[in-house]
Amino acid sequence: MIYFLAGVAAIAGFLFGYDEGVIAVAEPLLAKDFPMSPGVRGFMTAAVPLGALIAAIFAGPIIDRFGRRRVLMFAAALFTAGAIVAGLITAIWMLVAARLVLGVAIGLAAVGAPLYISETAPIKSRGAMVSTYQLAITIGILISYLTGLVITGNGMWRHMFGLGAVPGLLFLFGLAFLPESPRWLILKGHADQARASLRRLRDARWDVDAELQEMVLNAKAEAGRGVGYRALLEPNIRPAVLVAVGLFFLQQLSGINAVIYYAPEIFNHAGFASGETRILATVGIGTVNFATTILAMFLIDRLGRRPLLVLGFAGAAATMLIIALAVTNPTMVPSWLVIAMLMLYIASFAIAIGPLPHVMMSEIFPLRVRGPGMSTASISNWGFNFVVVFAFPVMLAGPGLAFTFSVFAVICLGGIAFTLLRVPETTGHSLEAIEKHLCSGKPLASLRREAVVR
Numbered sequence: 001m002i003y004f005l006a007g008v009a010a011i012a013g014f015l016f017g018y019d020e021g022v023i024a025v026a027e028p029l030l031a032k033d034f035p036m037s038p039g040v041r042g043f044m045t046a047a048v049p050l051g052a053l054i055a056a057i058f059a060g061p062i063i064d065r066f067g068r069r070r071v072l073m074f075a076a077a078l079f080t081a082g083a084i085v086a087g088l089i090t091a092i093w094m095l096v097a098a099r100l101v102l103g104v105a106i107g108l109a110a111v112g113a114p115l116y117i118s119e120t121a122p123i124k125s126r127g128a129m130v131s132t133y134q135l136a137i138t139i140g141i142l143i144s145y146l147t148g149l150v151i152t153g154n155g156m157w158r159h160m161f162g163l164g165a166v167p168g169l170l171f172l173f174g175l176a177f178l179p180e181s182p183r184w185l186i187l188k189g190h191a192d193q194a195r196a197s198l199r200r201l202r203d204a205r206w207d208v209d210a211e212l213q214e215m216v217l218n219a220k221a222e223a224g225r226g227v228g229y230r231a232l233l234e235p236n237i238r239p240a241v242l243v244a245v246g247l248f249f250l251q252q253l254s255g256i257n258a259v260i261y262y263a264p265e266i267f268n269h270a271g272f273a274s275g276e277t278r279i280l281a282t283v284g285i286g287t288v289n290f291a292t293t294i295l296a297m298f299l300i301d302r303l304g305r306r307p308l309l310v311l312g313f314a315g316a317a318a319t320m321l322i323i324a325l326a327v328t329n330p331t332m333v334p335s336w337l338v339i340a341m342l343m344l345y346i347a348s349f350a351i352a353i354g355p356l357p358h359v360m361m362s363e364i365f366p367l368r369v370r371g372p373g374m375s376t377a378s379i380s381n382w383g384f385n386f387v388v389v390f391a392f393p394v395m396l397a398g399p400g401l402a403f404t405f406s407v408f409a410v411i412c413l414g415g416i417a418f419t420l421l422r423v424p425e426t427t428g429h430s431l432e433a434i435e436k437h438l439c440s441g442k443p444l445a446s447l448r449r450e451a452v453v454r
């Protein structure tokens, strides 16, 4: 059941990636039917991150109030409706509205889905299970790039947009068969339903009562303490906020979406003249992103979060710097080296910088502030996503590619320091053990694999 749950919840990630990537390939066809001014085009493209940013603000409190599963079902309905409307539009303002609705669905699901998986998964595979969400994002991006290769021809953009309704419906249908999160049920005082939910989620030999008891004790210890956004300012909670917001800041400022959204343009700057080569190289990027995320899922619960993050940031910094040097001296450096370095950059991202912020934001907040805490992390994700995607073309036209990539490299070096100084090792700990450590007043980053004996 837990695998089915992780699979269904991850459809939200697929839709996140699909709706991010599809505009890159649909836009040239769309522009033939609906010519747009640059301003309208920019707003239409940015409607998804904008909707997601707005939804992220409200997602946590809504999810805490109505339950993880119910809010995800609402998001699934929005995904389906948004895709159908986007496929049927007769004017551009309708597409802007549809993309705003899709953005809201992504924003709700980007908080709800990792939270739902994290609260229902067994400790030993929690990291891998939440990473299925990131894997699904990469599949969504890859499939959207591939539709650009396969679905060509006038008016076909309608099919590209409309196709999103299929996973939307599957998501809704799958959720109908799943139980609510036992931890949320305990938070709301429904211990019997929590037990029934956990029974469905675990196999027959599992000691459900012991696991439930840990959840109940934790909820009792936390009862009567602050909830909502204001509680995030409490001295014990602040370090968790810093880690979650900081990891998403670093994820976005590592430059990932400059590559994901503008890969063909970057290849153009690196001297690839043929459009076809550029699209193929872009599909290559999508493939490396996807394949390395699978490797990450295998390593996260084995190697641990901190070593992987250090490895990822080091790899991303080195490759960004090499590309910056290569494009400054184009005559001395073969162009295949730029492609190879971009692939290595994507692999460094996908091994840690991609999945771990999503995994850790679902682990480090105490239950009573998990909703608002994850909302805040998601605001950081979408806010900085918007900044990078919006600023990258301006930076390319101004200081240029080498300078911009050097900035990304320096930020990745900062990521190594941040990981070593601030990020806890959550591998092998129950959510309750992490919470206990946080509330004990010890520095969050002092949590180590061996430190808590269960």
Ligand code: BGC
Binding pocket: 020, 134, 137, 138, 141, 251, 256, 257, 260, 289, 353, 354, 355, 358, 381, 385
């Ligand atoms: C990020 C997205 C990014 C994607 C690439 C995700 O973790 O949040 O902004 O596009 O990874 O795989």
